[in-house]
Amino acid sequence: MAHLLGAEALHLEVPTKTVFDSVTLGVAEGDRIGIVGRNGDGKSSLLMMLAGRREPDGGQVTVRSGTTIGVLDQADVFDAGETVGHAIVGERPEYEWAGDPRTRDVIAGLVGDLDWEAPLDALSGGQRRRVALARLLVGDYEILFLDEPTNHLDVEGIAWLADHLKRRWPRDQGALLVVTHDRWFLDEVCTATWEVHDRIVEPFEGGYAAYILQRVERDRQAAAIEQKRQNLARKELAWLRRGAPARTSKPKFRIDAANELIADVPEIRDRVSLQSMAVQRLGKEVVNLHDAGVSYGDRMILEDVEWLLAPGERTGILGVNGAGKSTLLGLISGDVEPTSGRVKRGKTVKVATLTQRLDELEEHLNEPVRVVIARLRTSFTVGSGSKAQELTPGQMLERMGFTSAQLSTPVKDLSGGQKRRLQLLLILLDQPNVLILDEPTNDLDTDMLAAMEDLLDSWPGTLIVVSHDRYFLERVTDQQYAILDRRLRHLPGGVDQYLELRAAQDRARSSAPTSSAGGASPPEPVRGQEAPALSGAERRAAEKELSAVERKMERLQADIAKSRDGLADLDQTDYQLLNVEMAKITAFEDEVAQLEERWLELGEQLDS
Template sequence: MAHLLGAEALQLEFPTRIIFDSVSLGIDEGDRIGVVGRNGDGKSSLLAMLAGRLEPDAGRVTVRRGVRVGVLDQGDTLDDADTVASAVVGDLAEHVWAGDPRVRDVTAGLLGEIDWDAPIAGLSGGQRRRVALARLLVGDDDVLMLDEPTNHLDVEAIAWLAEHLKRRWAPASGALLVVTHDRWFLDEVSTKTWEVHDRIVEPFDGGYAAYILQRVERDRMAASSEAKRQNLARKELAWLRRGAPARTAKPQFRIDAANALIADVPEIRDPVALRSLAVARLGKDVVDLLDASVSYDDRPVLTDIEWRIAPGERTGILGVNGAGKSTLLGLVAGTVQPTGGRVKRGTTVKVATLTQRLDELEQHLNSPVRVVLERLRTTYSFGTGSKVQELTPGQLLERMGFTSAQLSTPVKDLSGGQKRRLQLLLVLLDQPNVLILDEPTNDLDTDMLAAIEDLLDSWPGTLLVVSHDRYFIERVTDQQYAILDGRLRHLPGGVDEYLRLRHRQEEKRDAAASATAAAATPAPGLSGADLRAAQKEVSAIERRLTKLTALIDAAHIAIAEHDQNDYAGVAAQSAKLQDLESEVAQLEERWLELSDLV
């Protein structure tokens, strides 16, 4: 494979610390490299030096002649004076860019719901991120360097981006270097991993799952002082092997070695003990949404939501931006009142919400971290049964990655990730029994995400999570629901099922729009009688699809409420559900055929 870009003996020093000390590495054609490491260890600085945007204090970066390097910055670099069109394709005439398959693919995948002529200044953060990505991806770069590309993107956009990057180049051409805390995304797109730590860049073969295995082996053999970090990695490895076999089936992942390493690692959670403790704290009644609906200015957002939340339930909520996720969580928390139906709340329920803002820290900005926790209580209990641990504020902060020196740091001087961790601790230490997490992974690196997941594993309460981080939501929750067209739908197949449903939903809408446009003109080749017959069949199919949708929703509810120990009964209901979905697929194909005619 041809060499594209290399670095020799790079050194980088900031006023307070040395970031890199004599780092040498290279990027070859076909490389797909994920970059991981703690916040502040130099991941973004490494990309900036390799891209020629940051001059190292010593050493040099060489790029093969003619190689084009494209960079996506972590920050927002768009010009507010531009429109979406000018930001993405510049001054190119429409017939030029519209004739390029790559441009069409990128704009359809990222900008489908954004007005092409809209000014950049009026876009949301998520829309601006999509425009910045589109501007980069419509180009023809040999090397792409992406710094946190999944920030502000929803699950669907992240899945699209992963698929685009996997098929963008032939297997032995082009190169990708990506910094991200999104572990699912890393596993999808990368075949190598660089870990930035302790002034070096350490290479590993494979994506995130393979990297975790090799890191456990490294820590185990070295018997280093990083015992706590090793244990978290081993626990995460156990989940990767037991809970996500599709990931670990990749050739790079040495399954036999993984099994040996996790032989003595218990299950990540004890669901029976956690549920029992949750019932003791909550009783049997938590929050019931009974045919609850919410409308704003006569615009329905949620319709006939039936959801009985159980003690100890751990549920992830999926949906596109604007689908009603925050409204749904507001109903649970009591901050939103239903315009139809009702919400029944248990008498002992205490709900706490970790929001995307940092409101909990406002009153503590000038106080040292240790003092903030000591004001609340002197010891804290985590775990269940014989595994209950009594931790001091200092021990708890250390478990969450704070050093001794940082315990005396005023809250206002903490980094974004440190503030996020402290915010979560304050919420947990208020001892709620229902915890709502709204995008909790913002500003956190992969190690800190593992630490938070470890903390949540021993938290005995009802957990509701909204997150675009697929790995996190699959890791900390036991089931997922989606908001689709204002209704709550259970997802036995998890995130994959959600993406299939959304794809089918978009296909239906596109087909309906095409049919509406075509209805204005007579169909060539069809007689009047044939046209009327086709239109009649289309109407019949649409009625049947509406009925099947209701039957499928009912089947999902029946499976969820059925005794899970009755394997035969669950299997029979699942078979019925598959038959219904198969009929839907056949009818949709026929509907599309007829739509082309009528």
Template sequence: MAHLLGAEALHLEYPTKVVLDAVTVGIDEGDRIGIVGRNGDGKSTLMKLLAGVLVPDSGRVTRRGGLRVGVLEQQDSLDDDMSIGQAVVGDRLEHEWAGDARTRDVIAGLLTDLPWEARIGSLSGGQRRRVQLAQLLIQDWDLIFADEPTNHLDVEAITWLAAHLKGRWPKNAGALLVVTHDRWFLDEICTATWEVHDRIVEPFEGGYAAYILQRVERDRMAAASEAKRQNLARKELAWLRRGAPARTSKPKFRIDAANALIADVPPIRDSVSLQSLAVSRLGKDVVDLLDAGVSYGEKTVLQDVEWRIAPGERTGILGVNGAGKSTLLGLVSGDVEPTSGRVKRGKTVQVRTLTQRTSELEQHWNDPVRTVIEGLRTSYTFGSGSKAAELTPGQLLERLGFTSAQLSTPVRDLSGGQQRRLQLLLVLLDQPNVLILDEPTNDMDTDMLAAIEDLLDSWPGTLLVVSHDRYFLERVTDQQYAVLRGRLRHLPGGIDEYLRLRDLERREQAGSSAGGTGGSGAPGAAAKASGLDGAARRAAEKEIAALERRMQKLNDQIDRARHALADHDQADYTGLGERMQQIQAQQGEVEELELRWFELTEELG
């Protein structure tokens, strides 16, 4: 493979910190490299040095002659007065850019729902990001540098972007260097991972899962000072190996080695203990949405929502921007009143929400972190039974990545990620029994996300999460729902099912607008793509219907069993354990049925 770009002995320092020292790396054709590391360790700086945006204090960067390089930075430089069309294709006439297959694909993947003549200044952060990506991707580049390309994008846009980058060049052509905290995205597109830490760049083969395996192996041979990061990495590896079948079926790291490393790692969550504690804290009634709907004037946002939230439930919510996710969570928290149906709340329910806004910290803006936590409770209980642990706010801060020196830092001077973690701490110390997380992964690096996931694994209560971070959503929740066309829909097949449903919805809308057929073309296209027809297709559809009936029946039984736990003698640990084992057995059957359901729906397209 031809060499594209090289860096030799790069050194860069600021008045108070050496960022990179004697770094030597190279990029060849066919490379798809992800850059990971803690915030502030130099990931974006390394990318800017390689792209020529920054000049090193010493060392040099060399390029192959005629190399075409495209750069996507975190901050956009779009002209607010331009239209979307002008920003993306410039002054090219429509017949010129519409005749280019790549341009059509990029516009269809990123901009179909945006008015072509809309001003850039009128767009949201996510819309601006899509325009910025489209502006980059319609052009021909030999090497693309992308700094946090998934920021502000929803699950659909991230999935499209991954597919585009995977198919953009032939296998051994072109190159990509990407900085991102999105671990699913890293695993999906990268063939190598660079970790930036302690002023060096350490290379690993493969994507995120392979990187975690190799880092565990490295850490096992390292000194005890790495013990904390090692334990978190091993726990994450255990989930990667034991997690969603769609992930573990990909041979991205050595299975035998992974099994040996996680042999003594227990399941990431003690579901029986957490469920029992959740029931004892919440009782059988949490929040029930009964045929609930919300309308604003003539606009209906939600309708006929039937959702009985169980004690200890861990649910992820999916939906496009504007679908009604925030309204749905507002019904649960009590911030939104239904305009139809009703919401029933248990007497002991205490709901807290981690919002996307940092306004909650404004009252502490000028206070050092130490002063903020000194006014809070003196201890916090994690887990249950023999695994329960009492942590002080200071210990919690340490688990969330704060150093002792940062305790004297005013809140206003914290980074975005640090402020986000302090927000989470304040929410947890309120000891809610229903926790709502609204895009909690913003401004977090991969190590800190693993630490927060570890914290949530021992949190006993009902957890509801809205996030575009697919990895985080799959990692901390046990089931997913979607808001589609104003209704709440369970997703037995998880995020892959959601993407399939959204694709079907788009095809139906395209069919309606193109020929007034009401979307009748979409199922035909799906049948043709699936390769199933005639008797085989009818048999598959019949089996899917039977599976859905059985899953619904089991889920109803599980809900009733969970509610019955509240009436059981909480001191009867043996009886509670037996009932929880029965529930877990039913959940296991549901998971097996869901896998079969997912296989069949994939075959049907």
């Protein structure tokens, strides 16, 4: 593959430390590279040096002659008074940009719902982010540098961006370098991972899952180094191997040693013990929504919501911006009263909400971290049953990545990610039994996200999560719901089912193409018409097939559980036998996945 860009002996210093010391890297055609590492270790600085936006203190970056480079910064900067359309296509005549398939695809995928003539100053941060992405992606570049491209994007926007980047260049052409904390996005798009740490850049093959596998193997070989990080990575690896086997089937390296590490690792959560503890703390009744609805004047936000929250339930909530997610959370917490139906709460329910703001820290900004924590509980119980462990607040802070020196730092001087972690600890130390997390992953790097997930694994209560971070949502919750057309809908198929339903909604909306003179509106994709209703015979046949599919899925799930239980009785050193059994389990899971797709298709037919 042809060389596009090279960096030799890069050196970078800031007033308090050396960020990079003699870093040498290369980027070739076909590279799709994700850049990960702790906040403050230099990910964005590396990206900007390679893109030519920042001069290194030593070394040099060379780019192949004629190579075109596109850059997405973390900040979305536009000219004063600029409109959506002008920001994206500039002065290009409409016939030119409207006739370009890539431009039409980008506009439809990112800004199709925005007013083409709307001033950017009037847009939200998420809308401005989409315009900035569209402005970049309509261009023709050989290398794209993206710094946190998924910030402010919802699940659908992130899925569209991943699909676009996978299709943007032919195989072995173009190059992508992306800094992001979105682990699903890294797995979906990247074929290589660079970890920035300790003034170096360490390359790994594959996306995030492959990177975790290799990092565990690296840590195994140096077991005395960073023991706490190794244990955390082992736990995350166990989830990756068990929860998403397809992600780890592609790396071209030996993983036998890594498999040894997780041979005796239990499930990430002891659901039985956590459920028992949740019942003890909450009783059998938590929060029940009966035909609940909320309207503001003539505008209906939610209607006919029927939801009985169980003790220990872990649920993710999906929905487009403005669908009513925050209103639903308000019904649960008591901050919003229903305008129809009713909400009933158990007598022992104590709800806490981790909001997108940092309200809990406002009164403590001038106090050192240790003083803030000392006012709260002297201990905190993690785990359950025989694995329960009492931790001091200081140990809790250490578990969430705070160093001893940072305990004396005033809260106002903490980074955004540190404030976010402290906010969560303050809430947990108050011992709620219903926890609502509203976009909790903001400002956290991948290691700190894993630490938060690890902490939540041992939290015995009812958990409700709203997040655009698909990996986090699937990792910490056991089921997902979506707000669609003002109603709450269960998603047995998880996030994939939600994306399919949203796509079906778009197809069902018939809209005539509109394009007024002067380029006043972007081109609209042609939508399909609603499918005709089933006849009586067709409906009976679909219902019969649906029942058969459900029975077969249940049998296969039982076979999978039985096979997994049988792994414990096998000789753990007989890798050939273990591989055969794992292949059998994978085949079962693949068949279940195919049946789930058919189940979703039949369900949509019967719902129409």
